[in-house]
Amino acid sequence: MEWKEENNQLKRSFEFKNFVDAWGFMNKVALLAEKMNHHPDWSNSYNKVEIALTSHDANNTITERDRKLAHQIDKLLS
Numbered sequence: 001m002e003w004k005e006e007n008n009q010l011k012r013s014f015e016f017k018n019f020v021d022a023w024g025f026m027n028k029v030a031l032l033a034e035k036m037n038h039h040p041d042w043s044n045s046y047n048k049v050e051i052a053l054t055s056h057d058a059n060n061t062i063t064e065r066d067r068k069l070a071h072q073i074d075k076l077l078s
Contacts (some may be wrong), residue, residue, distance in 0.1 A: 003070050008061050009041075010053040010070050014077075028076050036072070039067050040068050 003012045006034055016022040029051070033039045041052040051073065053066040 003074075004067070005062060008054055010062055010066050012051055012070070012073075014049040016047045016049070019046050022049050025049060025076065029073055032072050032076070033069065036065070036069055038069050040069070 003010045005011075014022070014025065018027060026042070026044060026049055029040065029042075038053075038055075041054070043050045053062070053069055054060050054062040055065055
């Protein structure tokens with residue numbers, strides 16, 4: 001599944017083998033987001049992670065920062 005634009009957010013769902021793999025992915029995303037100073041809205045349930053990206057300081061719209069973070073998140077999976 002690719003990122004989709006919905007309600008002024010970039011959204012994507014990720015599914016992993018188990019909770020530990022999902023949590024490990026979230027840790028990697030957290031470090032990346034902190035480095036970029038651009039933090040996602042997300043949730044986790046067992047092996048699933050839902051991420052939504054929007055720029056709150058740009059009136060909750062999708063900006064180039066969101067697209068860059070989405071691209072970097074995708075690179076974590078390759």
